[in-house]
Amino acid sequence: MFKKNAPTDKHAAKKAVVLRTEKKSCLLLASVIAALALLIAGGILFISRKGEKTLQVADSLSPDFSATTVTYPVEIFEDGQARHFQYRAGDGIAIKYFILKSSDGLIRAAFDACDVCWRAGKGYYQAGDFMVCRNCGRRFASFLVNEVQGGCNPAPLNRKIVDGKVVIRVEDIREGKQYFEFSRRS
Template sequence: MSEERNRQSKKELFTKKKGSSTGKVFTLLGVLVIGAVAAWFLLGQGASDGIAAVKAENGFVNLTISDLDDGQAHFFKLATGKGDIKFFVVKSVDGVMRAAFDACDVCYREKKGYRQEGDFMVCNNCGQKFRTDLVNEVKGGCNPAPLARRVESNQILIAKADIVGGGWYFGL
């Protein structure tokens, strides 16, 4: 009798009807949905390059100083029809709010910009360091390219025309 059961079990293994394809379709759809959500976060909405997008209103980008006066460089990008123009604002060691393009006259072709290390802005391409209190003061070479700004009350105002004028640093 046990031999008969073994034969029957083996026969069922080989002749067992496959389940419906509905379960497989739902499984595949679930995997696709999860993949799409992951791609959205990694490549789209959820991805962040650490650079805040800004818009100009009435010809100016307006930034609130109290959001930026922590001594850290804050990076921004202004979208144009041809691409983004990147810049940063930093409250330097002497307490002045300063602005510069995230590029310089020498290394701009590499499109690597700057990072902050303490009281210095460091070129991500060549590694040269520049004190934050010299941003907007020293021009040329590998210094961060100055960006004109105006301080009014608790606002930093940067003319859109001045930002767009630096588009050549970004191949625009």
């Protein structure tokens, strides 16, 4: 009787080992596939956002707000990097703008919006010598900021350079409020 059951017990034990191994293999395979999928998705996200900088509002700078003007030292723009700022209007609307030293050596300013894409509220980021619309992806050479207006070009913001400072009139900043009144989206 023992001899007859012995092969069956061996067979059952072998079957149990094989079945457990298959379950472990399936779990391991599923884990590897999930990890690869996450890795690939992360890589695609990284590549698709390559060159796109996040919006950097220069909060660490303390502009001089007087009753009628906002001023910034010229030196902070020497590196050619666009600096994003915002002015909060009396009704709480944040009017966003950027200032940069363009490739032709001039300091330029524009609202962080345009006539076409302002409703999206996305603004621009800098990619090398270009400002790029975050909504439609159009690229604008830095030396054309303040020169070309309309369409998807960054909406110009008047500025002057006086005694080593970029001077922007608060009145000019407030004129850009129309680009940031998102209740008008329709």
